[in-house]
Amino acid sequence: xxxxxxxxxxxxxxxxxxxxxxxxxxxxxxxxxxxxxxxxxxxxxxxxxxxxxxxxxxxxxxxxxxxxxxxxxxxxxxxxxxxxxxxxxxxxxxxxxxxxxxxxxxxxxxxxxxxxxxxxxxxxxxxxxxxxxxxxxxxxxxxxxxxxxxxxxxxxxxxxxxxxxxxxxxxxxxxxxxxxxxxxxxxxxxxxxxxxxxxxxxxxxxxxxxxxxxxxxxxxxxxxxxxxxxxxxxxxxxxxxxxxxxxxxxxxxxxxxxxxxxxxxxxxxxxxxxxxxxxxxxxxx
Ligand code: DGL
Numbered sequence: 001x002x003x004x005x006x007x008x009x010x011x012x013x014x015x016x017x018x019x020x021x022x023x024x025x026x027x028x029x030x031x032x033x034x035x036x037x038x039x040x041x042x043x044x045x046x047x048x049x050x051x052x053x054x055x056x057x058x059x060x061x062x063x064x065x066x067x068x069x070x071x072x073x074x075x076x077x078x079x080x081x082x083x084x085x086x087x088x089x090x091x092x093x094x095x096x097x098x099x100x101x102x103x104x105x106x107x108x109x110x111x112x113x114x115x116x117x118x119x120x121x122x123x124x125x126x127x128x129x130x131x132x133x134x135x136x137x138x139x140x141x142x143x144x145x146x147x148x149x150x151x152x153x154x155x156x157x158x159x160x161x162x163x164x165x166x167x168x169x170x171x172x173x174x175x176x177x178x179x180x181x182x183x184x185x186x187x188x189x190x191x192x193x194x195x196x197x198x199x200x201x202x203x204x205x206x207x208x209x210x211x212x213x214x215x216x217x218x219x220x221x222x223x224x225x226x227x228x229x230x231x232x233x234x235x236x237x238x239x240x241x242x243x244x245x246x247x248x249x250x251x252x253x254x255x256x257x258x259x260x261x262x263x264x265x266x267x268x269x270x271x272x273x274x275x276x277x278x279x280x281x282x283x284x285x
Contacts, residue, residue: 003241006031007230007251008213010058013041013163014262015197016073017269019096020251022227026232029243033065034073039256039283042159043258044128044195048080055081057282059089063256068239071192071230072096075194075222076128077084077134092103092233096196097131099229101140104192107218108148111236112229124188125152126179126205128159128195137194151192153187162197165265168204176201176208184212193221202268253277 007027009020013036020034032282034057037043059070063157064088069092070085072078078095078160104123111121125137131154138150157175166172182266191209200222200277209217234240251274255262259277266274 002068003049003239004069005066006033006250007069007071008033008035008059008062008065009063009071009073010035010037010055010077010116011074011196012037012043012054012076012160013197014130014265014269015159015162015195015200017266018196018199018221018223019073019226021270022223023230024249024251026224026227029241029249030234031241031252033062033067033252033254035062035254035256035280036222036262037256037282038258038262041163042128042156043074043076044130044159045156046130049132050135051076052081055085056088059085061280063089063091067091069094069230069237070232071226073195073226075100075136076130078133079131079134092237094229094233095223096192096224096226096251097136097140098221099225100192100194101137101144101238103220103222104190105141105144105148107190107220111218117189119187120149121189122149122151122187123190123192124183125150125192125194126155126158126183126198127152128154129154131194137192142234151183151188153179153183154160155195158201159195159197162200165268167200172201172204173208176204177212180205180209181212184209184217189213189217191217191219193219196223199223251275256280256281256282
């Protein structure tokens with residue numbers, strides 16, 4: 001039965017687990033198969049053609065595993081592949097950019113109801129070079145509201161810092177300061193974490209942004225908004241799995257390289273044991 005199948009989620013590495021965590025919180029009955037393409041991380045510094053090819057490989061593997069819906073838990077892949085995968089696959093596909101843009105517009109509207117600004121504030125996006133070059137966030141925001149301008153900053157060093165577990169200290173702070181300063185100068189008053197790796201650096205990013213702007217800066221992470229989009233899709237598509245308290249929903253972890261390291265990071269990140277991490281090969285697809 002389709003309902004009993006898992007949701008398929010993929011990212012280039014660890015970052016998409018931020019989305020998995022949000023899905024598990026909101027949809028505790030839904031089993032998840034997560035694929036981290038650790039052999040080819042990072043995606044964010046590669047060309048759109050390459051990211052599209054990698055995304056197709058990840059999607060195909062998850063489809064072969066029988067998933068009932070696909071969540072592209074990677075902004076870089078969502079920016080270039082969401083429309084293509086929707087057209088090519090015979091199952092629902094959710095990306096992270098539209099939900100992230102919706103969350104940012106919502107926060108911006110709340111801010112404007114509460115405060116007066118001398119000059120119109122902007123939405124600042126931190127993303128990978130691929131996501132920034134795609135223009136996907138300004139496009140998504142303009143489809144939701146014509147009131148808000150978007151300024152974007154590529155922050156490529158943050159992905160390897162997160163993969164290494166360097167979430168605090170001098171090195172990540174210097175990198176974050178360098179990336180966030182330009183956005184603050186351009187009147188960004190809300191920051192969107194336009195890469196699923198960055199929520200692991202959220203406390204540091206919030207702190208640095210507040211220091212630079214001299215006021216609290218809301219930092220929006222699209223993970224919860226994406227989980228809400230997944231819930232809507234599951235409910236509307238009548239895809240929800242019946243609760244099964246005995247076995248729990250379950251999380252299967254697949255990676256394309258270095259399963260032991262991934263298992264350790266995933267355990268730290270999701271809390272508790274994550275079970276066996278299976279290594280898979282998608283390079284031949
Ligand atoms: N976490 C991904 C994103 O949301 C990609 C990071 C990378 O591989 O460069 O963009």
